[in-house]
Amino acid sequence: MPNSQFLSDLAATVDAQGLLTSAEQLRVYECDGLAAYRQLPLAVVLPTTEQQVIAVLRCCHRHQVAVVARGSGTGLSGGALPVEGGIVLSLTRMNAILNINPLGRSARVQPGVRNAAISEAAASHGLYYAPDPSSQIACSIGGNVAENAGGVHCLKYGLTVNNLLAVRAITSEGELLIAGGEAPDQPGLDLLMALTGSEGLLAVITEITVRLLPKPQVAQVILAAFPTVGAAGTAVANLIGQGIIPAGLELMDQATTRAVESFVQAGYPTDAAAILLCEADGTAEEVRADIEAMSQVLREAGATALRVSCSEAERLTFWAGRKAAFPAAAKLAPDYYCMDGTIPRHRLAEVLDGIAGLAAEHGLACINVFHAGDGNLHPLILFDANEGDQLHRAEALGARILELCVAVGGAITGEHGVGLEKINQMCVQFGEAELRQFQALKAAFDPALLLNPGKAIPSLHRCAEYGRMHVHQGQLPFSNLPRF
Amino acid sequence: MLKTLQQQIADATASARPLQIRGGGSKAAWLRPLAGEPLASLDIGGWRGIVDYAPTELVITVKAGTPLAELYAVLAAERQMLACESPCLNAQATVGGTLATAWAGPRRPYAGGVRDQVLGISMINGNGELLRFGGRVMKNVAGFDVSRLMVGSHGSLGLIVEASLKVWPCPAAELTLQFEMHEADAILQLNRWAGLPLPLSASHWRSGVLHIRLSGAEAAIQAARRQLGGEVCQDGARLWQTLSEEIGPPASHLNANQDLWRLSLPPHTPPWPELPCMQVEWGGGLRWLGLRPDQSHRLITLASAANGHARLWQATDSGPRPGQPPSAASLALHRRIKSAFDPAGIFNPGILFEGV
Numbered sequence: 001m002p003n004s005q006f007l008s009d010l011a012a013t014v015d016a017q018g019l020l021t022s023a024e025q026l027r028v029y030e031c032d033g034l035a036a037y038r039q040l041p042l043a044v045v046l047p048t049t050e051q052q053v054i055a056v057l058r059c060c061h062r063h064q065v066a067v068v069a070r071g072s073g074t075g076l077s078g079g080a081l082p083v084e085g086g087i088v089l090s091l092t093r094m095n096a097i098l099n100i101n102p103l104g105r106s107a108r109v110q111p112g113v114r115n116a117a118i119s120e121a122a123a124s125h126g127l128y129y130a131p132d133p134s135s136q137i138a139c140s141i142g143g144n145v146a147e148n149a150g151g152v153h154c155l156k157y158g159l160t161v162n163n164l165l166a167v168r169a170i171t172s173e174g175e176l177l178i179a180g181g182e183a184p185d186q187p188g189l190d191l192l193m194a195l196t197g198s199e200g201l202l203a204v205i206t207e208i209t210v211r212l213l214p215k216p217q218v219a220q221v222i223l224a225a226f227p228t229v230g231a232a233g234t235a236v237a238n239l240i241g242q243g244i245i246p247a248g249l250e251l252m253d254q255a256t257t258r259a260v261e262s263f264v265q266a267g268y269p270t271d272a273a274a275i276l277l278c279e280a281d282g283t284a285e286e287v288r289a290d291i292e293a294m295s296q297v298l299r300e301a302g303a304t305a306l307r308v309s310c311s312e313a314e315r316l317t318f319w320a321g322r323k324a325a326f327p328a329a330a331k332l333a334p335d336y337y338c339m340d341g342t343i344p345r346h347r348l349a350e351v352l353d354g355i356a357g358l359a360a361e362h363g364l365a366c367i368n369v370f371h372a373g374d375g376n377l378h379p380l381i382l383f384d385a386n387e388g389d390q391l392h393r394a395e396a397l398g399a400r401i402l403e404l405c406v407a408v409g410g411a412i413t414g415e416h417g418v419g420l421e422k423i424n425q426m427c428v429q430f431g432e433a434e435l436r437q438f439q440a441l442k443a444a445f446d447p448a449l450l451l452n453p454g455k456a457i458p459s460l461h462r463c464a465e466y467g468r469m470h471v472h473q474g475q476l477p478f479s480n481l482p483r484f
Numbered sequence: 485m486l487k488t489l490q491q492q493i494a495d496a497t498a499s500a501r502p503l504q505i506r507g508g509g510s511k512a513a514w515l516r517p518l519a520g521e522p523l524a525s526l527d528i529g530g531w532r533g534i535v536d537y538a539p540t541e542l543v544i545t546v547k548a549g550t551p552l553a554e555l556y557a558v559l560a561a562e563r564q565m566l567a568c569e570s571p572c573l574n575a576q577a578t579v580g581g582t583l584a585t586a587w588a589g590p591r592r593p594y595a596g597g598v599r600d601q602v603l604g605i606s607m608i609n610g611n612g613e614l615l616r617f618g619g620r621v622m623k624n625v626a627g628f629d630v631s632r633l634m635v636g637s638h639g640s641l642g643l644i645v646e647a648s649l650k651v652w653p654c655p656a657a658e659l660t661l662q663f664e665m666h667e668a669d670a671i672l673q674l675n676r677w678a679g680l681p682l683p684l685s686a687s688h689w690r691s692g693v694l695h696i697r698l699s700g701a702e703a704a705i706q707a708a709r710r711q712l713g714g715e716v717c718q719d720g721a722r723l724w725q726t727l728s729e730e731i732g733p734p735a736s737h738l739n740a741n742q743d744l745w746r747l748s749l750p751p752h753t754p755p756w757p758e759l760p761c762m763q764v765e766w767g768g769g770l771r772w773l774g775l776r777p778d779q780s781h782r783l784i785t786l787a788s789a790a791n792g793h794a795r796l797w798q799a800t801d802s803g804p805r806p807g808q809p810p811s812a813a814s815l816a817l818h819r820r821i822k823s824a825f826d827p828a829g830i831f832n833p834g835i836l837f838e839g840v
Binding site for chain 2: 101102103104105125126127147148150154155158159161162171175176177178181182183184185186187188189190191193194196197198201202214215216217236237238240241243244245282283285286288289290342343344345346371373374375376409410411412413414415416417418422426429430431433434437438440441442443444445447456457
């Protein structure tokens with residue numbers, strides 16, 4: 001049978017521990033953080049060197065077998081879901097930090113290195129890697145590049161794409177590409193921009209050079225309570241209008257505040273319609289000036305209570321509530337759907353009203369957490385899959401919420417990626433001509449269409465229905481990771 | 485007007501007659517000559533104006549032919565700026581040309597390049613289709629990042645017609661410090677300072693004098709000044725205004741038989757004693773050299789070894805100079821990407837590489 005020839009060729013590309021083919025071994029790789037979708041791969045291959053990655057890709061190209069690259073598998077959109085008859089190319093064994101350059105402020109690492117490990121390795125030089133997705137203790141930098149991962153500090157420090165210097169990547173034909181560099185300009189097209197956020201469709205990344213920043217000396221956070229969501233939204237606009245860029249700026253509605261307060265007792269005011277967490281970081285002088293200016297703006301916008309963290313312990317307590325929003329939601333109902341839309345900030349009050357209206361229409365509750373700094377909204381739809389048609393109604397509500405985000409000028413995904421989960425919603429975000437252009441770009445990198453087929457970019461005939469992140473009984477995969 | 489441009493492009497593709505994209509023409513002298521010049525002009529310079537500006541969203545949407553100077557004036561009225569500080573070039577530089585060439589100014593290493601300010605673009609591809617990528621929100625990971633791929637593509641993939649850009653508050657205060665330093669000390673010091681939590685926002689070294697700019701809260705700037713020493717430069721704002729519009733050292737600094745080279749290098753690269761720089765910018769990442777033509781092979785060797793790139797900026801004669809060609813795999817990929825956007829190869833042919 002043709003598979004046996006392929007598998008024996010594949011076995012020759014890696015060491016004995018580098019190939020998994022038994023059903024129980026493959027089971028571990030049948031899904032990523034989006035556990036609602038599962039598929040067993042034909043095999044899992046775990047190379048340890050770039051040369052082995054090249055050999056694996058050439059072998060798959062020769063046999064025309066699909067390849068799904070995978071890091072830690074913490075993604076929430078099914079980007080690392082295996083495809084039927086294809087292999088999973090796991091990069092977790094390529095986990096060496098190759099070089100930290102304190103003078104040049106860069107780190108050169110293999111794709112399987114955990115996000116948090118980079119900052120840990122750079123700490124002794126007073127440097128760190130800024131993007132901090134919530135799963136940073138587990139997620140790998142290769143996956144961060146593939147998804148263009150965000151984090152709480154995006155507004156001030158940017159996404160993954162803004163903190164990358166260079167990558168080495170292998171095309172599906174086994175050719176090495178070097179994109180970007182430590183020098184500020186490179187001749188030719190900026191292929192680093194094409195590769196970042198390409199969800200494993202264009203090439204397999206084998207090495208990454210990231211920019212390191214000097215660690216801020218101090219951070220302080222303000223906890224502000226507001227009588228209406230509108231007032232909190234005005235406060236956000238006024239902060240930015242005054243030229244203040246907080247290091248972190250997070251908004252929670254009352255339902256979320258009450259849920260997390262009963263869950264972690266962070267000292268949140270549960271009578272407020274909305275609360276804002278507003279963080280400043282930098283030198284002691286900068287933080288003092290920022291906190292003073294921020295406090296004044298928040299008060300003038302109608303904040304009814306204002307608390308400034310007086311110690312690092314108190315700062316972490318204020319953040320603990322925000323970081324517990326997802327597990328707290330799981331206490332409110334047996335199931336929840338997490339959405340990931342972005343909106344222009346000034347439409348916030350209107351969008352939250354719209355979501356409340358849609359939720360009532362569908363007979364379900366929905367609580368909201370919001371990266372207010374960068375307009376990234378995470379509505380959590382609460383339901384019980386065992387009750388009548390609630391699952392169906394939750395799916396319909398989620399669809400309407402994302403349509404609302406697009407309608408106000410936003411996007412269907414801010415940081416979780418399209419993967420398989422939102423592939424149909426791509427048809428709401430983009431027209432046919434754009435989708436055809438995406439397909440042409442994909443084919444330029446991967447003419448045989450072997451890398452992560454069926455993800456991120458829908459075929460035109462697929463534009464029909466929506467998929468969701470479905471969480472049953474609070475059992476999010478990697479439930480020990482904070483999600484925010 | 486867009487319909488006319490779409491039609492012109494579709495016609496050019498149908499007849500395989502290449503076009504030269506033109507905005508304000510401010511950078512034409514520095515670009516690679518196109519294959520088959522002279523070509524018919526595809527003019528976007530008349531497509532100008534602010535489409536939408538919401539200061540509290542930190543986003544402005546602007547037509548590609550808008551002069552950068554006009555954009556800056558609109559932003560300045562709200563005490564905001566384009567963080568990459570791209571040059572206005574006698575008010576001729578346009579938004580589209582700035583994106584297409586990725587030309588940035590003094591704030592580049594500290595606040596990001598042109599690509600870091602781009603949130604979304606509208607463009608016309610070789611089929612004459614008007615396409616929108618990205619958006620007007622800070623975070624958007626839906627689809628390939630075509631908006632940022634267009635930055636620096638020199639018009640090789642299509643015509644940029646509109647862009648949504650991230651804008652940033654102007655700093656509350658700025659201060660310029662001046663130091664007397666040799667090239668090697670300046671490069672080392674700039675890299676050391678960049679690794680410390682200091683409010684650095686620009687650097688410039690020439691003829692033994694290093695200027696740096698500090699930006700941020702007044703208290704933070706004063707604390708940094710005490711830490712760094714140096715002499716306070718009284719007319720800092722005008723100094724950076726001048727420096728950001730100067731592309732390379734003034735011609736008077738160049739000897740008669742010297743070519744001018746622009747070097748993009750990892751910022752910490754130590755200087756080469758045999759080939760001293762005339763000017764160092766961007767914390768050491770951008771350097772300018774005046775060299776005799778016979779020294780150019782040595783320069784290319786050194787730049788390649790340092791993982792940098794040297795570009796001949798201004799030549800004394802039309803004789804051949806060595807280059808740093810892309811790898812065969814990279815060139816082949818460039819041609820395939822070009823073809824994915826521009827199947828008939830009508831946009832600025834040969835502006836990046838042969839056939840791209």
